[in-house]
Structures are given as C-alpha cells and as structure tokens.
Amino acid sequence: MTAAEDPFIPLPYCVGRVRRETGDTASLELLPLAGPRPSFKAGQFNMLTAFGVGEVAISMSGDPAETEGFVHTVRNVGAVSGALARLETGAALGLRGPFGTAWPTEEAIGADVLIVAGGLGLAPLRPAIYEVLARRERYGRVVLLYGTRSPRDILYRAEMGRWRRRLDVDIEITVDHADPAWHGNVGVVPRLIPRMSFDPQNTFAMVCGPEVMMRFTASALHEAGVSFERIWISMERNMKCAIGLCGHCQFGPDFICKDGPVMRYDRIASLLAVREI
Amino acid sequence: MAQDGLSVGVKAVIGREEIGALIAALSARGWRVLGPRVRDGAIIYDDVAGLDDLPAGWTDTQEAGRYRIERRTDAALFGYAVGPHSWKRFLHPPVERLWQARREGDKVTIIAEKNDEKFAFLGVRACELAAIMVQDRVFMEGPYPDTAYRKRRENTFLIAVNCGEAGGTCFCVSMKTGPKAQAGFDLALTELIEGERHEFLVEVGSEAGGAVLADLPRRPAAPEDIAAAEAVTARTANAMGRTLETEGLKELLQGNPEHPRWDDVAQRCLACANCTMVCPTCFCTTIADVSALDGTAERVRKWDSCFSLDFSYIHGGSVRKETKSRYRQWMTHKLAHWIDQFGTSGCVGCGRCITWCPVGIDITEEAASIRADSGKCQEGGNGRA
Numbered sequence: 001m002t003a004a005e006d007p008f009i010p011l012p013y014c015v016g017r018v019r020r021e022t023g024d025t026a027s028l029e030l031l032p033l034a035g036p037r038p039s040f041k042a043g044q045f046n047m048l049t050a051f052g053v054g055e056v057a058i059s060m061s062g063d064p065a066e067t068e069g070f071v072h073t074v075r076n077v078g079a080v081s082g083a084l085a086r087l088e089t090g091a092a093l094g095l096r097g098p099f100g101t102a103w104p105t106e107e108a109i110g111a112d113v114l115i116v117a118g119g120l121g122l123a124p125l126r127p128a129i130y131e132v133l134a135r136r137e138r139y140g141r142v143v144l145l146y147g148t149r150s151p152r153d154i155l156y157r158a159e160m161g162r163w164r165r166r167l168d169v170d171i172e173i174t175v176d177h178a179d180p181a182w183h184g185n186v187g188v189v190p191r192l193i194p195r196m197s198f199d200p201q202n203t204f205a206m207v208c209g210p211e212v213m214m215r216f217t218a219s220a221l222h223e224a225g226v227s228f229e230r231i232w233i234s235m236e237r238n239m240k241c242a243i244g245l246c247g248h249c250q251f252g253p254d255f256i257c258k259d260g261p262v263m264r265y266d267r268i269a270s271l272l273a274v275r276e277i
Numbered sequence: 278m279a280q281d282g283l284s285v286g287v288k289a290v291i292g293r294e295e296i297g298a299l300i301a302a303l304s305a306r307g308w309r310v311l312g313p314r315v316r317d318g319a320i321i322y323d324d325v326a327g328l329d330d331l332p333a334g335w336t337d338t339q340e341a342g343r344y345r346i347e348r349r350t351d352a353a354l355f356g357y358a359v360g361p362h363s364w365k366r367f368l369h370p371p372v373e374r375l376w377q378a379r380r381e382g383d384k385v386t387i388i389a390e391k392n393d394e395k396f397a398f399l400g401v402r403a404c405e406l407a408a409i410m411v412q413d414r415v416f417m418e419g420p421y422p423d424t425a426y427r428k429r430r431e432n433t434f435l436i437a438v439n440c441g442e443a444g445g446t447c448f449c450v451s452m453k454t455g456p457k458a459q460a461g462f463d464l465a466l467t468e469l470i471e472g473e474r475h476e477f478l479v480e481v482g483s484e485a486g487g488a489v490l491a492d493l494p495r496r497p498a499a500p501e502d503i504a505a506a507e508a509v510t511a512r513t514a515n516a517m518g519r520t521l522e523t524e525g526l527k528e529l530l531q532g533n534p535e536h537p538r539w540d541d542v543a544q545r546c547l548a549c550a551n552c553t554m555v556c557p558t559c560f561c562t563t564i565a566d567v568s569a570l571d572g573t574a575e576r577v578r579k580w581d582s583c584f585s586l587d588f589s590y591i592h593g594g595s596v597r598k599e600t601k602s603r604y605r606q607w608m609t610h611k612l613a614h615w616i617d618q619f620g621t622s623g624c625v626g627c628g629r630c631i632t633w634c635p636v637g638i639d640i641t642e643e644a645a646s647i648r649a650d651s652g653k654c655q656e657g658g659n660g661r662a
Contacts (some may be wrong), residue, residue, distance in 0.1 A: 006424040008375045008576075012385050051378055051385060052568025055576075077592040092385045094378070238591050240564050243421035246581070247561030248588060250610060252531070253617035258420065274534045276602035 010049045010094025015087045024076045026085045031069040042127030043262040046097030047242045050083035057239040059124035073123035099242045101262040103128040108204035112140040116217050118147050118209020125208050143170045143196050147189030151182045190220035200225030208234040228266035235260045282487035288498035293475040297328035302492045303397040312399035320360040339445040342637030358444025363557035371580045380572040392425045397434035403455030404627040408557035414619045437462035441509050445518040446628030454625045457510040467506035478506040521641040530613040538647050543601035550582035552630035558623050
C-alpha cells in the first residue's frame, strides 16, 4: 500500500526556506522528498503532520504557478501548529493533500475583484492574489482590504509594500489597535467597503477571516450592492481526516473539507445565521 | 467452486445442530467467525467456536433506558433483538492504527497497515445489514474510499438471521430495513421453532454462501417451510416497539434548527455519547498521534462523538458549546443531512440509541414532537437544494 493509494498516509516533505512573518507566525516552504509536488488551486489546503505530535489543516499561501514546493503560513495557536511553526530548514514532516475547493479566480475574469482579509485570513487568499495579479489585464478593478489586530501583526509586509506601489491595485489596511507610529486606518475591515471604488453589479468578492468578520463583511458588501452569489468565503472547522470520513467539519449538510473550505455565500448564509450549527 | 455450490436464491432447511457445522465450515475456510454470546448481562458479538457459544434460550427485553436479558421457554439460538454491540466494531474498529513512521537519521519511513483479516458475521439482523450498507456508502462510495474499511468489507462473509422477536425499541419497519433481510447477505437464516421442531430455513444470497451451504447436511425447503419463515417475520413486523414517520422528515428537521424542542431535550441529555457509540452507522472518528522513545511514531484512529465538546473545537473554542446544539447536530445529521450526504437516512431503526440512553431519550419521540408543533417555526430548509 502506497500513500498514493491510501489518502490517510502522509507523504514525506522537508522544510525549505522559513520566513518569520510575525512573533507567532511563520511561512514555511515545504519540499517533497519523493516525486513532484502536486498541483493545487488557490484556496485549497493540505494536512500537515508534525510526527509524533499531530496533524492540522493549513491552507496554501504560496503561488500556484510556482512548482517547486508548497508554502504554508502557520500561526502558533496550539500543540500541532506550534510544533509546525517552530520547524527549521531541513526538518521532516508529513503532508497529505491538496484538498478542498478553490477561489473563483477563473469565474471572476472580466469582473472587478474585491479581496477582503482579516488577520491570518490573508494567507489562504494570497494564492488568489498571485493569480489575479499574474493576469491583471483580464480583470477590472482590483481591491484588497486587510484588517489586523495591530500594525505588528501585518503579514507579508514587504510584499504588501510592493503591491501598494502598483497603480492597478487599491490596497487599504486597517488595524484594531494602532501604535504611535501608525498613520493608517483604525477600525474593522467592513467599514472600508463603502469607501472603495468598484462596480457592485460586476464584482467577485473573496473573503477570509474570523467567521464574525466574514458575516459582517458579507452584509456590508450586500449593502453596497454585491449579491450573495458573488461573495465567496473560506470556512474553518475542526478537521481530522480532510476526506469526508471523520465527521468533524460538518456544517449542515456540507463537509467543509470537501464541499469547502471556499463556499459561495448564498448557499450557506441561512446556516451561518444559526448559532452553534 | 461454482459447480459444487448452490445458486443464489436456493432455499434449504438445516437442523439446529447444523449451526455448529456452519461455524466449523467457515472456520475451516479461513474465516474468523464472530457471533452472539452472553457476556456481562448482555448479548454481545465476539468470536464463536461452536454451537455452545451461542446464547441458546436467552432473549432481551428493551425499553427506553432499559436492557435486560432473560430466559426463554425454548432453546432459540437467536431469540433476542440486538444488544449494545454492532458489527461496526469489526468493520470500523473503535481503535485502529492507520500507520507507523520510523525515523532513521533524517529519513522518515511510513509503514502502512495490512488489514488482511477475514470476518464471518453470524447473526446479522436485517437492520444491521442495512447499517453495514449505510457505512459502505460512507466509507467506499465517496471521492476518497477508506482503504482499511474496504479491505475488511470485501473479505467479510455475512450470515443474516431474520428476526423472530421485535425489541421494545425497534422501528425497522418505519425505516424499511427489516425485519427480513432482503439483500446483501451470503446466507440468510430464519429460525423455525414449533413444538419439538427446531430448524432453520436457509436462503443463499451469494456464490460464496452457496458453496458453504453445500458442505452442510440439509434438505430442500418445502413450501410449508417457506410459509413458516414468512410467518415469523410477518409476526415480528407487527410487533414493532416504536414507529418513526419519515415522510418529509429531512425538510422538517433542516427547517427547524431553532425549534424549542431542542432546548427541551437538552434539559434531559447528558451528552454522554452512548447513542453514538451504540449506533451501527455513526462513523465519526478522531485521530491521536503517539510517539515512542525509539524514534517511531504512529497515528491511531478512534471513534469520536459529536456529543463531546472537543469534537467541534477550533482555536478560540468549541463551535457547539451547548448540549442543545450537539443533540441537534446528531439527530439532524442522522435523519436529514445524511440523505444529502450519502443518499440514505443514517438511521436503520435498530433502537439502540433509545435503549442505551441513560435517561431514555427516544429519537422517535423527539422527531414526533418537532413534527407536532413545527407550525410555529420557520419554514424552508437548510439542506442542499
């Protein structure tokens, strides 16, 4: 029995470059030890195993067009993610994937693209940003709104700076708590939406962040005239298997691992309104 | 083997003693024979070596929150309904190693499990056969089949035993799963007891079943034998302990996530997870990674329950903190979302969740109660269109 035949068996990978993004967050390049890296779509995730500690679902944060390894941005929030975030170049780990649904970067061709990220939610959106910017001429206006707790928590700082200098992307960053050096926006990210320029009748919105942030963002987008069918969010639930067999990630009739994580808002809006569903 | 076997659909009659010969024939062919036994005051499933291991002359009485075994006046081998075990514990074991990893220097080698055991299940009820087919859909018919389950399932020999007794919490008639096994078995038995007569009508359900039956002393079934067997299951069908109205049930539950009955049941539910452990279709698992000092690590898969707080934990807290939302998840999944996910209800009407609930919560009563006053609540559904 090989790993290719059994989706429960992780493949061996090793850590390539490591970039410490913030105090508790690192981006790891993961290189396959055997065979080529499988292709993936923006929005999909892998199951990463720290041997002897456990396994956790983490979205890809790298460019799907680059073929060498996977990039995952990991925040230390528990035993497994902590063990992963502390890995150094050369360390071995296990990987299963890719799993799940993708951002609608193909469907959005010809339309305005509004990307709204909260906190670590920027990581699963970054592959979509790469795809849109790589074929920038195929889209209308491109807007990126990003909210974090504080200026210290801003991810991909150098890259954000490069994107901000582009004249064909509108980027706004807002923080919940400013420090004395911060001269930018303060407040929650949905408040930025009415200020931005896009055609609500012809916009695809891709939203990722805490569930409450995604609900308020969807409401603000809806008020601005974007229909729920054009809003996509990436859901998070406990996952043990990633292949629809462990039952943990159920969200109504859907399994977030295979029917998500990227889901069209109109299909789940009524369930999102139910507490503890 | 086909030339000396009996073809599918053939019916024959064997004596009570031939059940021992059947166990021996299966063992001789390399199957590990599992069947009913009396242990710790219950009829459970474990290895059986011969006729003497079977629960001869025992029955069970069941009600919500109550299970007792009692003596029968006859020597029936299968004169009970179902106990706390189901065949799930063999096909989808409570604890199962998925793989081991060994580290040598920088290199990590992952070793898969073999799963080459061959099971023969003796005494599979019609509802349990239906439950196995439900889990077949879950584990084998999705985009990622479960390799270990599939290997075990393909090597399993199933001997159904049609029910001669309805348990007090049974409702297989409502779920259209019993009490007579219709398909999916290798052999199906109906126990015929009348005065001094104690025989079994045997029906061949597969080529493998026909080959095994061909080894046993038997006589062809006469029309009276077949009629007697039909009468047994007809009598059982008329004695169901419970009913569940399934018409529109999916829409009813998906359309009522805020029904006050969920608060009501949460006042009684202990969130103990018994219902999910005894359910023959509940499939949820968690994983545990364990490492040893010698550099090996392994991943173990264990049954889990949507009634635990941990089940829905993501950093920041559990999604389903209240018992109300956990009971709602279990019952709505079982009776409604399952149909969206796997094209079948997740309930087979075996009644175990009612019997083994320490406070006697009855899924049929909860569903009926939501149906009785669903008019007050929102219309529409949360299922897939």
